[in-house]
Amino acid sequence: MSRINTVLGPISAEELGLVAIHEHIGYGMPGSELDTKWWKTPEERYEETVPKLRKFHENGGGTFVDATGICNGRDIDYYKSLSRKTGVHIVACTGFVGGDTALPHFARASVDYLARHFIHEITVGIGDTGSKAGVIKVGVSRGGRMTELDKRIYRAAARAAVATGVPILTHLAIDARPAIDIFNEEGLPLDRVLFGHVDDGVNAESTPDTWIIEQGGRLGFDTFGYETELPDPPFWARPRKDRMEHFLRFVQGGHADKVLASADANCSPLGWPGVKGHTVNYIFEVLIPDLRANGVDEATINKIFVENAADFLSIRN
Structure with missing residues (x-):
């Protein structure tokens, strides 16, 4: 039986339910939690986060993949x-959002050290929590x-993925060619990699999304909700219509089995103000209704958020 590591222990793929594949409980840059301008008490973070996760669960959400890396x-x-x-399954990751978020101890480490660290967090546990990572983050x-x-982090992640059977989730797919070269060199099947943020407003036009699919990778359309129509849009925002049309090219063009979607929302941001009103529940409140309005049937919606996610997250070893 296939299984997935959650913070409360392994579960079967059938228990995942609808999956938000790329989200954050509380993302911030290294050290931001020490900056008094942004510091929040545990009570404040809890008050911000619990209602969002409860609503996600009430809406029909089963699993929240926290893509917040080490540091x-x-x-x-x-x-x-x-x-x-809240009753929501939470999958934690090992790895890094990008090399520029790795503190010096890790930034100076060898590929072998990083791979062993990732493997430890997947097979033994993260720190003394007893919880095992269910996905590897790179960026x-x-x-x-x-x-x-x-490149060192990607290579270490590939080795850890091969050794443990957990998948890799990337932050950005903009420079996919050297990434895919590394994965191929390490013998990692590319269907174990979700190339994330292919839809963001900064890099979408330069991301070789079709080529990634042709190589066997998966595409993460995971910045839904960051729209230029917002009162104060972030720099990676994109017109809602453009993002949807981009997504539909793959969903309705024969590649529905290769795409996943999410909102990349931050339940309780650290070190930056976040985007007011944007939560994981955008998936239910806007994205899924938009898909239906554009002719996407229920079977395809289920494939994107349930079947594809379960296949991707399932440990293969």
Whole structure:
């Protein structure tokens, strides 16, 4: 039986339900939690987060994949508390959002060290929490091109994925060619990689999305809700219509089995104000109704949010 690591222990793929594949409980840049301008008490973070997760569960959401890497505010004991409180399965990740978020201890580490660290967090546990990571996060540093550190992290992640059977989720797909070269060199099947943020407003036009599909990878359309129509849109915003048309090209063009979708929302942001009103529940409140309005049937919606997610997250070993 296929299984997935959650913060409360392994579950079967059938237990996942509808999956928000790329979200954050509380993302921030390294050190932001120490800046008094942004510091929040546990009570404040809890008050912001619990209603969002409860609503997600009430809407029919089953699993929340927290894509917050090492050094970016990952808090496993907190996640465990939230999961028990709300009934939402939470999948935590090992790895880094990008090389530029890795603190010096990790930035100076070898590929072998990083791979062993990732494997430990997947097979033994994260710190002393007893919880195991269910996905590996990697990313492209600022500038849109993989740095040497990014490449070391990607290679370590590929080795850990091969050794443990867990998948990889990327932050940005803008520089996919060297990433895919590394995955191929390490013998990682590309259907174990979700190339994320292919739909963001900064990099979408430069991302080789069709080529990624042709190589066997999966596409993450996971910035839904970050729209230029917002009163104060972030720099990666995009017109809602443009993003939907981009998504539909793949959903209705024969590649519905290769795409996943999410809102990349931050339940309780650290070190930045976040985007007011944007939550994981955009999936239910706007995205799924938009898909229906554009002729996407229920079977395809189920494939994107349930079947594809379960296949991707299932440990293969």
